[in-house]
């Protein structure tokens with residue numbers, strides 16, 4: 286007997302309506318002369334825009350690098366048995382996740398108002414040197430500090446969940462073989478934690494790319510600020526914002542494609558671990574229980 | 578730790594000397610004064626009901642758990658402490674690690690490193706901890722794999738092996754450090770019944786090579802056949818110990834009798 290599939294008239298109607306709206310939008314974007322596509326294309330490869338773009342890429346990489354290193358250190362401090370280390374790490378998290386990044390950035394930028402002189406040394410003790418904050422806390426340093434320290438807080442949670450995903454039995458087996466704690470971490474725990482750490486780190490990277498636009502408020506010449514500088518002179522606000530958006534889209538698209546392959550790779554090993562884990566639980570082993 | 582009340586035995590001849598070992602987790606007293614002496618070259622099988630502290634005692638022997646009270650020596654050395662001028666000093670991590678390197682441990686759940694091949698699992702500690710030459714470590718690992726009958730699996734990842742094969746690799750991995758003492762915590766409890774035999778065979782061979790072994794097990798047949806001594810633990814103490822024939826045929830304590838009648 287022939288099968289007559291259910292006809293989803295409602296969905297077809299909604300889809301058609303959506304197409305009409307989108308079509309209208311596209312037509313208006315092309316025909317509305319105020320979009321000034323000629324200016325968009327004129328500035329797309331402008332020197333100032335390209336150098337802003339390169340600064341955005343560099344800031345993203347540098348801030349993520351700071352965030353990953355710092356996040357790993359904070360995560361290790363948080364799981365430390367030393368109360369002071371653990372509390373300091375928790376306090377760090379509390380401050381940097383509890384205040385807006387924008388506020389942190391402006392704060393770093395104005396640090397020289399708070400501490401005109403920065404002295405490296407012990408409190409009330411000997412000092413090693415004096416720095417003029419105005420000279421050293423440049424826009425660039427403020428931007429890196431702001432983005433990197435904030436990212437460190439978020440990365441530490443990702444690293445911590447990765448470390449916690451490794452069964453305790455792995456640590457014990459490595460210790461029983463006589464490995465030092467550093468070696469246990471470096472050779473046994475971290476490589477296994479990577480499976481859990483890498484996919485969300487990809488998300489953070491894409492987020493960071495867009496978040497760097499915030500440093501335009503402290504006059505750091507990245508992509509958005511470069512566009513702003515141009516339109517404040519020629520008043521072509523919308524075309525230049527479109528230029529910046531096009532570049533952000535290009536970069537996030539590239540990163541998303543990279544992330545797709547990364548997640549497919551790690552997703553595959555996740556499926557394998559899922560099978561291994563179910564085998565483990567089937568044999569009723571308590572030793573493989575995951576630490577919360 | 579309390580040492581003064583116990584005269585120090587001439588511990589060098591003994592693989593393990595435990596006197597009045599106590600251990601609590603919070604308010605839960607798990608070991609309430611365990612006494613045990615195991616000679617070198619002997620196989621001691623520890624039996625006892627669930628929760629009696631068998632695993633905890635075994636884990637104390639390589640300092641995976643810290644004892645609260647009593648004396649625990651492995652190979653003539655205090656576990657985790659240095660004795661100096663009448664005081665006990667807790668060892669540095671590196672010293673504990675060095676002690677552990679001489680003690681092999683096999684876990685119920687194998688705990689092979691899943692991101693390494695079988696061969697990498699075995700050579701990791703000899704190369705990384707003992708600084709053995711890599712080629713020599715590989716040669717020795719292949720010998721061990723031959724011994725446990727898994728030469729063909731050297732390049733496989735643990736997840737592709739059966740439970741019995743994984744446990745044999747875990748034994749080879751522990752042996753690669755050339756330990757003076759091997760600890761087994763229910764090595765066959767996680768295995769399907771048809772895979773238990775292959776692991777016990779490897780352990781039987783190891784015992785006949787003269788390896789000192791302490792085996793927590795529910796395999797009474799293995800204890801009777803391979804064990805030089807059988808130790809029955811219950812409620813955090815050693816209730817009864819002796820040769821297998823003594824303990825199985827002439828059980829003295831009621832607790833051991835009750836346990837054996839349930840298991841047999």
Ligand SMILES: Nc1ncnc2c1ncn2[C@@H]1O[C@H](COP(=O)(O)OP(=O)(O)OP(=O)(O)O)[C@@H](O)[C@H]1O
Pocket residue numbers: 602605607625626627628629630631632633634
């Ligand atoms: N890390 C820990 N923290 C708290 N309690 C623990 C810990 N490890 C063991 N225990 C408790 O100590 C008691 C003895 O545990 P242990 O594992 O030594 O028993 P066992 O004789 O090996 O039992 P089984 O035959 O079930 O393996 C149990 O009540 C257990 O819940």
Ligand SMILES: [Mg+2]
Pocket residue numbers: 631632633762763
């Ligand atoms: Mg146990």
